[in-house]
Amino acid sequence: MDQLFDGYYSGRRVFVTGHTGFKGSWLTQWLLLLGAEVSGYSISVPTQPSLYESLGLSGQIQDVRGDVRRSQDIQTAMDKAAPEVIIHMAAQALVLRSYADPLTTFETNVMGTANVLEAARHCPSVRSVVIVTTDKCYANNEWQYGCREADALGGHDPYSASKAAAEMVVASYRSSFFDAGDTVGKRTGIASVRSGNVIGGGDWAANRLVPDCMRALTEGNPIVVRNPGSVRPWQHVLEPLAGYLWLGALLARDPATYGGAWNFGPDPESAVSVEQLVSMVCQAWGGAARFETATSAQALSEADILRLDCTKARSQLGWRPVYDVSEAVRQTVMWYRSTMENAGQAVPLTVRSIGDYARAARARGVSWAAMEGGGRE
Template sequence: MRSCFNRVFENRRVLVTGHTGFKGGWLTLWLSALGAEVHGFALPPSSKPNLFVAAGLADRLVSNHFGDIRDYDDLLDYMQRVRPEIIFHLAAQPLVRPSYRDPKGTYETNVMGTVNLLEAVRHCDSVRVCQVITSDKCYENREWEYGYRENDPMGGYDPYSSSKGCTELVVSAYRHSFFQEVSISQHGVSLASSRAGNVIGGGDWSEDRIIPDCVRALVKRATIQVRNPQAIRPWQHVLEPLSGYLWLAARQWEHPGSFEGGWNFGPVGTGNVDVQGIVELVIAAWGSGNWQTVES
């Protein structure tokens, strides 16, 4: 395992923000298996059960700090103590419907949290690679049939999607203002962003996620409530985009100045299935169950 990704992560100090979440938890496990010295900064797990406890992540970390990404002083102090060489920034408010209930908190976490992280990077001279993970929802939704491209406009009609578009603009501004590729020999930081969505896999107990929602209903022998059955999504297993993040970070490390900017990570076209199809696959695998459409 340690020989994967050209051994870039072996014995490197790696900071994962949001390591108590779904993708952050799996990324922490993978980095630990690669021989990295993994440090985590995040809020405590938001659900019971959760991947952080189920996978014993506390035992995989060199240090574990429960903190709020909106607290700049706490974040900066932690980063200056652990002196990370590589950063994966996943700490975020990751759901659409909660963003309607708390739009202010969503923007503070997703946008200003990223500003805090990048400001801390400016004051932490150990950092060589910083990768900000956003979402495929960062693009202006034009209902195109083809997948969005990295140079398509940012946008978002709901607070969550808009906050991810704003986050991308923040990353772009910091890259052009403080971490330019042409002057990387002076500042030393390769800054990139990664965009993926509709991720599924074990260890996800979050609300408003289609497969966890299906399983919770089936366990109770209740009808699965489906909001947008005809919506087509590019589903991908959690390890697929994480592999992309790791390969991108490895390239950032090996070729500074060549792999900055925004990067999409998604499945081939055959991974595009509507929500109804996913629900019916889950029911078939379970052996029984039913579903109904409800208002969003």
């Protein structure tokens, strides 16, 4: 496992914000398997149940509770960790919550990102910074073709707008400080990453499609769907995480080439409607699809079509998706069913899922999974 990503993470110090969340927990587990020394910074464990707690990660890393909105706190934590790689995932990540609390959404996603970059700027050990935003940062005109990294940023809802603003903060810091050769900038790469709609085992967030499906199927209730016809780029959680990790390694070695914005999304045929995905989840669960459309009060404004063009990551990073949407759904439902039947399966199943994914990537010839790399610098 530690030979993946050209062996870069073995023994490396990695600072992960938002490590207690769904994606953050999968990332932290993968980093530990790669041999990294992980420091996590998060305001709290966001859900109950919690994948982070199920995996028992707090005893395996430097686990720090803090708010990215507090600049001095994150500077202190980063200075103590002295990381070589930073992966910033802490965010207010839910569209519906952004309508209910727009100020916290903007404070967390915009100023939180600025605080992380400012702390990185003053931390001499840092060699690469990967800032995680979202595919919803684009000024989406709902064209049939996928959004590309050079397309205009925007967003109608507070969540999307806050992520577009975060992208502007990243671009500003890169050009003003890091590319300009400020203190540590001569050897620090900065990139932002935009992934599709991620699914996978262990997501228990409210008002998110797959967790809502799991709760409804377990309780025998109909699945409430806000916008059944909306098309999204669905992908397994390990797909973008592989992109983040590979980019973090490459940034440290060549900041000029790999800095900038990157899309990590599925193949075009994996962009299916919400209704189609619900049917696939129910089929994998072993029952008939039974859903109802949310009332107008529940269904706030969201784009009807969202697709990503990942040509840049494919051509310049050698990254590409490993699972199609059917396999992503199968892996996801299998994880939930197995852990619901036996909670003790969370750790071995998650570790096995990462190993299976890496082997599938190697079989497909994906760059980060190749075993003939040169290892550490």
